[in-house]
Amino acid sequence: xxxxxxxxxxxxxxxxxxxxxxxxxxxxxxxxxxxxxxxxxxxxxxxxxxxxxxxxxxxxxxxxxxxxxxxxxxx
Amino acid sequence: xxxxxxxxxxxxxxxxxxxxxxxxxxxxxxxxxxxxxxxxxxxxxxxxxxxxxxxxxxxxxxxxxxxxxxxxxxxxxxxxxxxxxxxxxxxxxxxxxxxxxxxxxxxxxxxxxxxxxxxxxxxxxxxxxxxxxxxxxxxxxxxxxxxxxxxxxxxxxxxxxxxxxxxxxxxxxxxxxxxxxxxxxxxxxxxxxxxxxxxxxxxxxxxxxxxxxxxxxxxxxxxxxxxxxxxxxxxxxxxxxxxxxxxxxxxxxxxxxxxxxxxxxxxxxxxxxxxxxxxxxxxxxxxxxxxxxxxxxxxxxxxxxxxxxxxxxxxxxxxxxxxxxxxxxxx
Numbered sequence: 343x344x345x346x347x348x349x350x351x352x353x354x355x356x357x358x359x360x361x362x363x364x365x366x367x368x369x370x371x372x373x374x375x376x377x378x379x380x381x382x383x384x385x386x387x388x389x390x391x392x393x394x395x396x397x398x399x400x401x402x403x404x405x406x407x408x409x410x411x412x413x414x415x416x417x
Numbered sequence: 418x419x420x421x422x423x424x425x426x427x428x429x430x431x432x433x434x435x436x437x438x439x440x441x442x443x444x445x446x447x448x449x450x451x452x453x454x455x456x457x458x459x460x461x462x463x464x465x466x467x468x469x470x471x472x473x474x475x476x477x478x479x480x481x482x483x484x485x486x487x488x489x490x491x492x493x494x495x496x497x498x499x500x501x502x503x504x505x506x507x508x509x510x511x512x513x514x515x516x517x518x519x520x521x522x523x524x525x526x527x528x529x530x531x532x533x534x535x536x537x538x539x540x541x542x543x544x545x546x547x548x549x550x551x552x553x554x555x556x557x558x559x560x561x562x563x564x565x566x567x568x569x570x571x572x573x574x575x576x577x578x579x580x581x582x583x584x585x586x587x588x589x590x591x592x593x594x595x596x597x598x599x600x601x602x603x604x605x606x607x608x609x610x611x612x613x614x615x616x617x618x619x620x621x622x623x624x625x626x627x628x629x630x631x632x633x634x635x636x637x638x639x640x641x642x643x644x645x646x647x648x649x650x651x652x653x654x655x656x657x658x659x660x661x662x663x664x665x666x667x668x669x670x671x672x673x674x675x676x677x678x679x680x681x682x683x684x685x686x687x688x689x690x691x692x693x694x695x696x697x698x699x700x701x702x703x704x705x706x707x708x709x710x711x712x713x714x715x716x717x718x719x720x721x722x723x724x725x726x727x728x729x730x731x732x733x734x735x736x737x738x739x740x741x742x743x744x745x746x747x748x
Binding site: 360391 | 435459464467472474475476666667670
């Protein structure tokens, strides 16, 4: 299993979602991706995108203006 | 949403495609400014896909969209909105995507007469033809007023179960949404693109003028046009002043790209200088920014000037009065 980090700081939605979508295409089922953003909108959008596309949110957290989402790639 | 549901109800597998041009207005853009806190900050395309239970593919077309905006064959609308060219471009991209991904035809939510530029009886065939989609393009909401398309002729969809909506009123769509069991829906189109906004368009024109008339832009340019007050005292530079804390936080992300200013003796907004400036320009910018802080009536405000390399220095300025900032400076 691969664990990758995606820096999506300073990008406004939907760009963090697009970057996440593009990155996930390169990963395999079961891989994990940690997405680090500064747009609070990702806390709604990336989980919504994951629900639609069958990926699992493992963790979300926010700290000092940064929002981190860890997802696991689904089938 | 309604067009997709209409076709899905006939047993057709539908997936959504959403193009990001850089000019899209979404809840989060407003969220930068902390406006409409009571409203859900959602991406409508994702939300609609989830309501329908379909996949959504969001496609970054920022670079390709430049040629649509800069040189629209069919011209602009009331502002810098190239609606007809935009529609042709997006249907063309959708057709490419459909071909590459094994889909048979394209549907849109277009309605004849809904929009003054891009959704009129005479524009419908232009979009179909110039996008290259031709009769692969089905508009389920107004299909009964249009010639039969391939999916109808082939029997993939039943034309009798398609609709006959026309005109600007959204009442038929609201009724249809209720009949389909949708209690909530995305706001109707029109306010979804910054290019239809007079203030935003004026800032984009100003940006091009500052590039010696060259109609070009980078993503950061057009993002920054969405935030702050933009004041141009001279051709060679403008000052962008955050209007509230959310904008300030967003603009702080650009401190490695621009000279930043902020008052140190008083509470004041985060600000950026866009352009090549000398010491006198920075002094002018600082007097402008001081005007928008709590020290606006003070004899002196201390301003910190932060260079992109992180170095800082402090200068002392007397804030401009309201009358000292000419209206012509405001973009």
